[in-house]
């Protein structure tokens with residue numbers, strides 16, 4: 001059997017078409033969604049992501065500001081910029097690209113972002129609301145994972161979802177969102193004993209461990225949905241997921257590739273969050 005491939009780029013485009021239509025409606029009311037992206041330092045991967053976000057804003061007709069600051073920027077100066085953006089009326093969403101240089105306390109910076117402009121969904125208040133099940137800005141990658149599964153026509157209710165990885169940015173929040181969709185969720189991590197046996201029970205397998213091609217066919221039940229959140233840069237410069245796509249696609253059901261799976265959805269969900277924040281800011285949602 002050869003699995004169907006979930007095309008994250010195509011799904012992204014479909015969602016962006018819907019967003020563009022909403023942007024037009026907002027424009028008629030004099031509202032333009034505005035996103036500020038802050039990049040500290042010159043990490044090459046971060047520069048690529050930031051450019052992609054800038055382009056997405058441009059394509060959708062958002063107002064955007066990119067603040068590129070030197071790696072030597074002090075925490076005080078960064079906090080002052082965040083404070084200014086919190087108060088700036090043309091800005092609905094703020095994203096401070098992570099990781100930050102070692103001398104800056106990431107927590108202090110995330111905590112300083114206004115909760116209703118936190119389009120990353122990383123502020124503790126948004127995280128708390130996610131846990132409780134209250135309305136909040138959802139973290140982009142986990143929201144993108146759920147959207148991909150739903151748009152692949154996969155029913156989540158009652159299914160067994162296994163999440164491999166327990167990070168704050170992917171594993172934990174995606175587990176909560178899967179539960180919200182009424183899946184039964186098991187979380188695995190680096191200390192899990194018998195991971196392949198557990199993973200093989202999954203109807204839906206979400207992988208976010210940061211180890212290139214770690215998940216082979218022995219982890220996958222025939223026909224299971226496989227979502228690969230991994231983003232590993234190999235020595236040859238190529239991008240690889242956490243899933244060994246070539247072997248797994250021979251046994252799995254619908255599966256996401258890397259690149260072209262979860263990655264594009266992350267940026268699309270960022271655009272969606274910024275749209276939501278803009279509507280709330282102007283009393284339109």
Ligand SMILES: Nc1nc(=O)c2c([nH]1)NC[C@@H]1CN(c3ccc(C(=O)N[C@@H](CCC(=O)O)C(=O)O)cc3)C=[N+]21
Pocket residue numbers: 048049052095096097098099120140231239258259260261262263264265266267
């Ligand atoms: N505050 C913050 N928020 C983030 O959302 C955030 C961050 N910091 N730091 C870095 C990670 C990484 N990230 C990606 C987004 C899109 C792709 C993406 O579009 N990937 C393409 C390929 C890109 C390529 O070829 O390099 C794909 O998978 O098809 C990848 C990675 C967001 N991040």
